[in-house]
Amino acid sequence: MSEIKKIKKELNSLANKKQAKILQGFFKTGKGEYGEWDIFLGIKVPVQRMVAGRFENLLLKDIEQLLHSKIHEYRMTAIIILVNQFKKDDENLKEKIYKLYLRNAKWINNWDLVDVSSHYIIGEHLLNKPRDILYKLAKSKMLWERRIAIISTFAFIRNNDLKDTIKLAQTLLNDKHDLIHKACGWSLREVGKKSEQGEKNLIKFLDKHTLKMPRTMLRYAIERLPEKKRKYYLVLGKN
Secondary structure, three states: OOHHHHHHHHHHHOOOHHHHHHHHHHOOOOOOOOOOOOEOOOOOHHHHHHHHHHOOOOOHHHHHHHHOOOEHHHHHHHHHHHHHHHOOOOHHHHHHHHHHHHHOHHHOOOHHHHHOOHHHHHHHHOOOOOOHHHHHHHOOOOHHHHHHHHHOOHHHHHOOOOHHHHHHHHHOOOOOOHHHHHHHHHHHHHHHHHOHHHHHHHHHHHHHHOOOOOHHHHHHHOOOOOHHHHHHHHHHHHO
16 A cells, blocks of 8 residues: 555544534635535544554655645645654755645645645745745735745744845735734734844834724734733724
8 A cells, every 4th residue: 555545544534524514614615714614524533643643754745645635634644744844854864855745725725734844845945045035925826825924934044034024024015814813913922022122113113004904814823912001002903
């Protein structure tokens, strides 16, 4: 039996119909919703991580094939394996994973898939490289590429490199989708709590953009600010 068949068989054996129904609703899989047609088996992420660990040496071509499935847990497990492989000390492998990730962005098509992977792969890969690709992704018509752009900057924030998060949040300021508002607000919040300078950068951004910021983005961005400042920006944002 091929490794692909083995991993699918193991995941199928762990399916939970009751949990699947809950996840179908939580991840907005109805007609016209952002996760339309996504199919869930009902397997929790820690269990998928254990499965991924047993197939940590899966070939990239097989990971890519797994990633092309309509079943959410197949794609999530593929993504987790990619992240685990990217952590290996192999620059050639890292480059291949980075390219595979970008060309398969349309399959990384729910917020949980983006959030467990983009900063560990795209962000880490770009730490010491030009970051033009993130600005290209931020202008994409594809929701998930735009989310990849901003969430990838968490890798930079971890290294106290905050400028691209600020610039990309500004680029995405007028985005129409709530999932981008949340991602930008979340990222800005992390900038603000990273350091004293980070909070200054956040305050500067808020002073300039609060009147234009979507309410969700604003609420997420100010979560870790002192109460007095939070109230100030909430009131300002209503004007």
